[in-house]
Amino acid sequence: MEGESAVVTVTNEAEVTLAERIRAGDRSAEDELVNTYRRGVFVIAVARTRDREAARDLTQEVLIAILEALRGGQLRELAKLSAFIQGTARNIINNYLRMRAHRAECELDIEAHSTDPVDELEFLERRRLVRRELETFSVTDQQILLLSLVDGQSLAEVARTLNMSHDAVRARKSRAIRKITKKFASLSQK
């Protein structure tokens, strides 16, 4: 689609400009990069480690590594900044997971973690919002979400477990998730 490719072009141009500015020593560009990618890197770290505390530290580590690489002009294809960030995050997180496995074997203590109070407040507010919304759902809707999102069951499996039609499960699940994402969006706009 014409509109979609236009969006992609703007994104790539923005990435090139940002990377060039960082290479040129523009400190405000570094802040911009951190603000643009911090949340995405954090989600990746949470998904891969399943540990929020570790994910916070890893997000910082990834962003520092990216800034150092960009300052040193190590990114050859500037338009592929997002892919570069994803690759860096993946490598650093994989190294962490290997070390964590080794540390668990050696039974070493885990060091204390620092938490950004603004991030923590935002996290708690989102958590409250989701809990409040979830409590308004029927038991069946909560069960559908639990079986699919946490237990990893397919729609067909959920339908079989609850003795419901596939379409009914899909519709109820979509409606519930849409409600949560809308609430999330309204919180971000505040």
Add this chain to the structure above:
Amino acid sequence: MECQELHRSELAEKYFNGQLDPATRDDFEVHILECPQCLQDVEAVLALREQLADRAPQIRADSQMEGSQFPGHLISAALSLLRKLR
């Protein structure tokens, strides 16, 4: 990856459940780094998933209560009566 594909294929859920192959997982991660709207939706799914995991015992208990046509205590009483009759 396009935004529509992410939603149509329920990739966020599969991502958090570790059900994506490595190439799709990489594409998915690049996309959420590029697209603030999809990132927000994925964050919502993550928050929902965490909340559900916390409430899982309660939800399972509630659904058992609601779905059970033959409550446990009645079944126990019936079995006990049968044993006595023998």
